[in-house]
Amino acid sequence: MSDLAAFVVACFSSPAILTSACALLFVPTLAWLVVRILGPSLERMADDPGWQAPLAAAAAALPGMLFIVIGAATLRGGWDSACLQFATGRALYGAIAALTAFGVARATWLAARRAHAVSGLVRQSSLPSPRARAAGMTAGVRIREISASGPVVLLAGMFQPVVLISADAIHRVNDAELLAAIRHEAAHARRGDLVCAAIVTFIADLIPLPVGAFLALFRRAREFAADAHATQIADRCDLASALLSLARPAGIETSVAAFADVGTVRDRLGVLLAPISRRPSVSRRYSLAAALATTFVLGAAPVVTAVVLGFTCSMAMPS
Numbered sequence: 001m002s003d004l005a006a007f008v009v010a011c012f013s014s015p016a017i018l019t020s021a022c023a024l025l026f027v028p029t030l031a032w033l034v035v036r037i038l039g040p041s042l043e044r045m046a047d048d049p050g051w052q053a054p055l056a057a058a059a060a061a062l063p064g065m066l067f068i069v070i071g072a073a074t075l076r077g078g079w080d081s082a083c084l085q086f087a088t089g090r091a092l093y094g095a096i097a098a099l100t101a102f103g104v105a106r107a108t109w110l111a112a113r114r115a116h117a118v119s120g121l122v123r124q125s126s127l128p129s130p131r132a133r134a135a136g137m138t139a140g141v142r143i144r145e146i147s148a149s150g151p152v153v154l155l156a157g158m159f160q161p162v163v164l165i166s167a168d169a170i171h172r173v174n175d176a177e178l179l180a181a182i183r184h185e186a187a188h189a190r191r192g193d194l195v196c197a198a199i200v201t202f203i204a205d206l207i208p209l210p211v212g213a214f215l216a217l218f219r220r221a222r223e224f225a226a227d228a229h230a231t232q233i234a235d236r237c238d239l240a241s242a243l244l245s246l247a248r249p250a251g252i253e254t255s256v257a258a259f260a261d262v263g264t265v266r267d268r269l270g271v272l273l274a275p276i277s278r279r280p281s282v283s284r285r286y287s288l289a290a291a292l293a294t295t296f297v298l299g300a301a302p303v304v305t306a307v308v309l310g311f312t313c314s315m316a317m318p319s
Contacts, residue, residue, distance in 0.1 A: 024070045024096060027299040028063040032209045034295045035059045041288055042217060046267075048280035049224035053193075055285075056221055057200040058292050060214035064107075064203035066299045071100035073303050107205035111198065118156045121146060125164055132170055135179045136163060141186040145170075151246040153181050153259035158198055161189035169246055177242035180234040181259050184242075187229035193222045223264050224271060231272070240272040 042059060045052035074096050125144035128136065136143030142162040146152060151169035155161055163185045170178065188194065200218065204211050230239060247265045 023299075023303050024067065024074060024099070027070060027303075028067045028207050028209065031066050031295050031299050032063045032211070034291070035062055035211070035214065038288060038291055039213065041284065042214070045221075045280070045284065045288075046224075048285065049221040049228065051280070051285045053218055053221035053225050054196075055288050055292065056214050056218040057196060058289075060211040060218060061200045061203040062292060062296060063209050063211065064103075064206035065296060067103060067207045068100070068203070069300045070303045071096065071103070073300075075100065103206040106208075107202045110205045111202050114198075114201070121164055122156055122162060125162075128165065129167070129170055131175065131178065132165055132182075135175070135182045138179055139182045139186040141182065141189055143182070153185065153246055155185040155188045155194060158194045161194060172245045173242050176235065176238045177245060180230065180238040181242040181246060183230040183234045184226050184239060184259055187226040188222070191222070191226065191229065193226065197222075220264055224268060227268055227272060236272045240269050243269055243272075 038059060042052065042056055045055070075093075122144065125146045127133075128143040128145045132143045132145060142160075144162050144164050146164045146166055148166040149168070150166065151172050152164065152166040153169050154164050156164055163182055165182075169181075173181065197219070201215065204215060227239060242259075243265050246259060
């Protein structure tokens with residue numbers, strides 16, 4: 001018992017492996033509960049997709065961000081901790097290292113699987129038809145044609161985005177509709193939606209908490225935001241007509257941005273054909289952003305501060 005008491009005293013008087021381990025287990029879960037409470041407010045931002053998408057992405061990534069920040073800070077601070085003088089401290093430090101490494105390895109493996117699926121689509125593509133190539137040149141984005149049953153228009157590739165389109169999709173639309181659909185995908189590329197999706201999904205995968213609803217909300221919102229971006233150039237009626245012509249069942253790999261998944265078509269048509277005149281609530285934007293930022297700071301700051309102060313004190317101590 002005296003050894004255990006000495007271990008606890010040493011941990012609480014140093015960068016605190018013990019308290020950091022508790023934070024690693026409980027803080028991401030508490031953050032997830034906060035995000036769940038904010039969920040209904042995020043869902044009501046359908047009239048403000050330009051803000052709803054990044055806020056939903058931040059909500060989905062928040063628990064994972066806290067997990068990796070607290071884990072990294074604990075490993076750095078624990079390396080110089082007095083807790084490592086005890087077998088219990090070394091075991092706890094090893095458990096934290098293993099848990100953090102497992103989360104990173106799991107997220108990396110899932111990201112590699114998604115990247116492999118997307119690269120497979122790109123490898124199987126071929127040069128586009130003259131109509132598709134001309135539309136791509138006008139929209140300023142690369143076009144490749146894929147062999148797929150049904151109408152498929154999607155954006156793939158984070159750093160070298162390319163619009164993949166099926167022959168059936170090309171045949172279903174006229175030139176104006178085809179250009180409007182490709183402008184929508186080009187809007188995803190210009191907004192960096194695929195890069196953001198890859199980063200957010202990787203962070204969310206670091207810890208197995210159910211944040212799929214927020215990832216789905218992010219993907220849904222980015223479709224509305226891309227529509228709004230595209231209609232700055234494309235005609236709203238052409239884009240709406242292309243949505244109707246190219247609507248297809250959901251199920252496209254989430255690492256890519258599919259143009260006309262059935263799950264969003266009805267609502268997107270409503271916005272395109274009868275735009276909402278009501279201005280989005282600015283106060284709601286900033287209050288939700290502040291709530292998410294505050295949750296992150298309150299969750300990470302105590303551990304990071306303890307590590308930084310502990311490291312500073314150890315550097316200042318005479319040898």
